[in-house]
Amino acid sequence: MCCTAASSGAIGSPAMSRAGGTSVTHVVAERNQPKDVWIWLKKVSAKCGLEVLPEVLDISWLTDCMESGCRLPVEDRHRLKDESEEEVCTKSPSIPIYACQRKTPVNHLNHHFTCALEALAEGAEFSESDGRALAFRRAASVLKSLPFRVAKIEQLRGVPCLGKHSIRIIQELLDLGACKEVEQIRSNEMNKVMKVFMSVWGVGLKTATRWYRDGLRSLSEVRASPSVKLTRMQQAGFEYYRDLARPVSHVEADTITAAIRALLPNSFITITGGFRRGKDAGHDVDLLLTHPDEGGEVGLLSKLLEHLNEQGSVMFQDYRDNTYKETNAAGFNESKSTMDRFERCFTILRLPLSPRVTSHKDDKVTGRQEVNEAVTSHYTTNLRKKIPEPGERAVRVDFVVCPYSQYAFALLGWTGSQQFERDLRRYASHEKAMILSSHHLFDKQQVRVLTISHTLH
DNA sequence: GCCCAAAGTCA
DNA sequence: TGACTT
């Protein structure tokens, strides 16, 4: 609730009186976040062209006035403080240093600054300065959590992860609208080329650096170079380069999720990653699969991929050839046959997913060899038909399977953001003497694994 | 001066 | 096992 006390010039402050006519002298708020009131007020005052900001007061001023029966002078204790001014440090509890302890909106208010800091982080990554890169990523991360647009450097007093260097960058952006150091890094030839190389799925820092060192400067040069050996993933990265560079909409993500649910009607399918955080576009779709029967998740991914392959929907799968893993598993991969309990798989799928959804869910347990051969031959025939038809597109879809008992850890581990996950694990390790993964929590002192007993709504 | 998240899969 | 991915 929020109400304004408007008074005429006669009882307003002298300054307001001179403005003449009716003007707002007091704003009284109840049960509002002070910052919300101030944000609202600034919006309103901009629109109405208020020359002098009115007093912004707690409801206590009004009740005091009513008790005494007349308008009391404002005391400081009545005032709602504008946190966005400079109080971030002192009044309000200080901002925590771990990203996992901060609320961060999906659409934040400081893109200009975070983009600059992330450019510096990227530059540091290209020169393998991991520590500096991380520092700039943390700096960007903390700015994303601020509930106000940074307009003055004083607003950042007491904000963690912003040291001399980051502050200098922000200051320069505030003063000049651009920052020399950032622009230098952005225009640096090697950085630009590295960025392009690493935009290919499957190409990381080492490969990009090698290509650059070998004199390559563009993707066409890489493609044309006979000495360049590509992994399967990189081949796919080149093949579908343009489609994979297009953002995935949340509508597409939901459609894919629904199609996967239809293929596995007895499993639980959860969309994770950026879409779970409320983003409306992403670079891929992240899906977490589990099964309510403990152990029911075993072989789930193989089963799903069989279905998708039958549909001809799989353009790429980063998946151990079923033949190798499953048939040879018996003696060789004893530790890995239990690993069948927690799998992940990166795919490129053809959209729209084929709508013929015949979920024949009884597995052909006999003749595993034959089944696998069938799968691989399907797979290769579909690979031959690589080019998406008009109206189709390639989309990256990541699948993660976990046992029901680990669902909570998997969900926590795959929802992100990346910085959130890193800081959550650093927090576990540094503050709680524990090791967190997307499988479980490990107590370093008691030397034991912690699990969660739960039910999945 | 030390630390910086953790883990699965491939070639 | 290093490189790449999440």
Added chain:
DNA sequence: GGGC
């Protein structure tokens, strides 16, 4: 690079 920034926190401790």
